[in-house]
Amino acid sequence: MRILVFFDLPVLTAKERRDYRQFRKFLMKSGFMMMQESVYCKLAQNSTAAESIIDNVKKNKPGDGLVQMLKVTEKQYAKMEFIVGESHSEILDSDERLVIL
Secondary structure, three states: OEEEEEEEOOOOOHHHHHHHHHHHHHHHHOOOEEEEOOEEEEEOOOHHHHHHHHHHHHHOOOOOOEEEEEEEOHHHHHOOOOOOOOOOOOHHHOOOOOOOO
């Protein structure tokens, strides 16, 4: 599964800019990858892990602005169409697993 986070945060005052930076840093430290500005994505192993990720984002959301989340399956994510630009492959875009015993 993938968790997509979309946000539109105000950045007019110094406090709003600080909240924006803190939220963005939180997402990156939590393992989210930036797809485009204000759109981040994270891979979740299963529904339980996805719900945990969603709860964690809710706990760390800024006070103002709009934060939206979308949970999609890998099959749905793979059907994403790129109208302009191109897809580039990264480790997080792969559903392959490495198991070391």
